[in-house]
Amino acid sequence: MIEVVASLSRGPVFLAGETLECLITFTNPLSHRSTSASSEMLAWASAQIHCQFHASENRVMLPSETPKQDVQAENETVLVPNRGERGQCFLATPPKILFCDLRLDPGESKSYSYRETVPVEGPPSFRGQSVKYVYKLTIGCQRVNSPIKLLRVPFRVLVVHGVEDTQFHHDEAVAPSNPFLEEEEGTKKDSRLVELATEMLMMATSRRSQHLFNITNARGKVGKFCIFKTIYRIGEDIVGTFDFSEGDIPCLQFSVSLQSEEHVLEKYQRRPNQPASLTAHARHQESCLHTASTHFCLPIPLSATPGFSTDIVALRWRLHFEFVTAGEPMEPPTVPENQSEIITWTGAEQINVDTFSWDLPIKVLPTNPVLASYVAQFSGANSIMI
Structure with missing residues (x-):
């Protein structure tokens, strides 16, 4: 038996256009139970990146296509990276051969480095209710006269628009950040790509300007809502404030939810006027009767998918507000002057209430892939064993 171990060198999250590097080690382990260990032989091994696409039959209606034959079923020597996977292969890089005719003695191991640029034309990684885009690195290995064995390493892809069009000058990428540390040319370019993407995201999300909204219903003014920006990166906190001091209608309770909306484009919808799929990522609820001002703070999970759009689906973000207001004015509790005894104020047993909701669209962008790697669900x- 030969053990094959594949490990991503920088973590399981990458930017589109960045170079993925994986160390693949083949080992013929020593057997402690048998003294008759022998050499092991592999005919070949190759690696390939592919993006697997899967659509929900209940929500997405894809155009019918002629079913493709499984090449692997006809020829056991051909690598088909998505063999046995659900859905269809959305895109794939050309396969790269790691070796041919590898012989390993007992206890011997050999390592190979696989490097490939993550395609820039693909969508980001996404596991939604209607569609899924899943990226994997697949390593295929075969013994002589044996079927191919596949080792899959899933990883996550973030897409920052505009970075793929940037041309790096030679003199711009020659100086490493540490003068005592030599870097390979590909490493320099990847480092510069991540730095440039981080700078673009910082510039897009650092602009602050006060956005004020009047909260009103059919009876009158409830209060004011203030937020300082509407563009965020995953991992950031969304902070907003409420001012109910000048409201004519008492607000008894409010809630704010951070939601993503998964819209299937009209021509691919299974049913006419199909509603979007909603996913709640964070929620804040507060009782606020007789409250002059308050605030909320909602974190955007690092594991969430930033907004994007493809030919089939679009992912958008919003803040969903729900307010519960009193049907009539309510006097605040008063304490008489020179009161010597303790007074307990008790709320009303019954209140006529009105409810209404409001949605505020926001933009959610990616972040530094190294930061996102800390909470990735993949080990990398x-x-x-083959």
Whole structure:
């Protein structure tokens, strides 16, 4: 038996256009139970990146296509990276051969480095209710006269628009950040790509300007809402404030939810006027009777998918507000002057209330892939025995 271990060197999250590097190690382990260990032989091994697309049959109606034959079923020597996977292969890089005719003695191991640029034309990683875009690195290995064995390493892709059009000058990428540390040319370019993407995201999300909204219903003014920006990166906190001091209608309770909307484009909808799929990521609820001002803070999870759009689906973000207001004015509690005894104020047993909601669209952008790697659901390393 040969053990194959694949490990992503920089973590399981990458920017589109960045170079993925994976160290693949083949080992013929020593057997402690048997003294008759022998050499092991592999005919070949190759690696390939592919994006797997899957659509929900209940929500998405894809155009019918002629079913493709599984090449792997006809020829056991051909690598089909998505064999046995659900859905269809959305895009794939050309396969790269790691070796041919590898012989390993007992206890011997050999490592190979696989490098490939993550395609810029693909969508970001996304696991929604209507569609899924899943990226994987697949390593195929085969013994002589044996079927191909596949080792898959899933990873996450973030897309920052505009970075793929940037041309790096030679003198712009020659100086490493540490003068005592030599870097390969590809590493320099990837480092510069991540730095440029981070700068673009910082510039887009650092602009602050006060946005004021009047909260009103059919009876009158409830209060004011203030937020300082509407563009955020995943991992940031959304902070907003409420001012109910000048409201004519008492607000008894409010809630704010951070939601993503998954819209299937009209021509691919399974049913006419199909509603968007909503996913709540954070929620704040507060009782605010006789409250002059208050605030909320909602974190955007690093594991969330930033907004994007493809030919089939669009992902958008919003803040969803719900307000519960009193049907009539309510006097605040008063304490008489020179009161010597303790007074307990008790709220009303019954209040006629009105409810209404409001949605505020916001933009959610990616972040530094290194930061997103800390909360990734993938380990970045997998192994099989063949």
